Amino acid sequence: MRMRGKSLRRWAWLVWLLVPVLLAGCSRRGVSDRDGPSVDRPGASRQADGADGPGIGDLPVPGIELGGGGGGGTGGGGGGSGSDGAGRAEPEPQPDPTDPREEAFRAVVRGTCLPVYRNGSTWNVSVPPDAVSCRSKRAGLFQVTHTATSSITCPTGVGRDRWSYYSAITGRTTTLCLNRVWVKNYCVLAKQSGNTITAIGSTTAADCYATRVPVPYNQVLVVAAVYRAPAGANASHCRTSAQDPLRYWSLLADGGNTLVCFRARS
Known part of the structure; x- marks a missing residue:
């Protein structure tokens, strides 16, 4: 009985000594599990992959077009458009018509x-x-x-x-x-009926020696004089003196301010 008691005590001491060691090991394992699988444990890595999907390193990398490659393709398309524009010159704007x-x-x-x-x-x-x-x-x-x-x-x-x-x-x-602007000694066209001048072409001019005149005129008169019109001006104011034998016709121009005298050709 004494020997069994001693043996039990030795085992108790041994267990007492091993408990801290076992607890420390469990503690380290828990920390390791919380930190994720170790890169030295491929099995653990695969297990994680199966649970959460592929790892970052296993995801396919999308094709990213870099400036020198894909950009060149896009630029080439733009270049094509520019080339078409250069090949088809824009029509020049037409100038306004002139006369x-x-x-x-x-x-x-x-x-x-x-x-x-x-x-x-x-x-x-x-x-x-x-x-x-x-x-x-x-x-x-x-x-x-x-x-x-x-x-x-x-x-x-x-x-x-x-x-x-x-x-x-x-x-x-x-x-x-x-x-x-009336000028003395030049001629105008007129219409004559018998011995009466019925109309004077105040905007016409004619050769004072013309033998034919355009329709509707049939006579030529000479501008005998141009005066500042007096009050009540008429052909009688065209006579140069009481002894003047010529026959005159007259027009009032410039709103009645100018007396224009006419006579027949010599």
């Missing part, structure tokens, strides 16, 4: 004088000529009183006229308003 005759009308300056006249019902030229001095000695001379880049109504009266041009090229109308 030289219209430009001549639009170049006329208000206040200047033009050497023009009507040779019947039409103007003697189709395009405005260069301006001349308003003191020029000419059969036909008109001062430009107004210009417009549209169709407008001009003042009317003796010696006043309207000259307009519509361009079929640009679709625009240019208008010149004119007032005659």
Whole structure:
């Protein structure tokens, strides 16, 4: 009995000594399990893979196009578009249509004088000529009183006229308003019935020696004088003296401020 008691005590001491060792081992195992499988234990790694899916190292890497490769392909497509643009040149914008005759009308300056006249019902030229001095000695001379880049109504009266041009090229109308500058000793067209002058073409001009005149006129008169119109002015104010034997006709121009006297050709 004594021997058994001693043996039990020795085993008790041995167990007592082994318990701390076993506890320490368990503690280390628990820490190791919490930290994840060791890289030296492929079995543990595979077990983890089976539970949670493939590891990061086993996932396929998506194809990433780098600047030198995939970017080049995209750039190539863009280059293709650019090349097409270069091959097909953009059409040049067409300039606005021009009309030289219209430009001549639009170049006329208000206040200047033009050497023009009507040779019947039409103007003697189709395009405005260069301006001349308003003191020029000419059969036909008109001062430009107004210009417009549209169709407008001009003042009317003796010696006043309207000259307009519509361009079929640009679709625009240019208008010149004119007032005659009367010059002595030049001639105009007139209408005569018997011994009576029924009308004087105040915007016309004619060769003083013409033997034929355009319709609707049939006579030529000479501008005998140009005066500042007195009150009640008429043809009697055209006589140079009481002994003047000539017959005169007259017109009041410039709104009644100018008396224009006419006589028959010699």
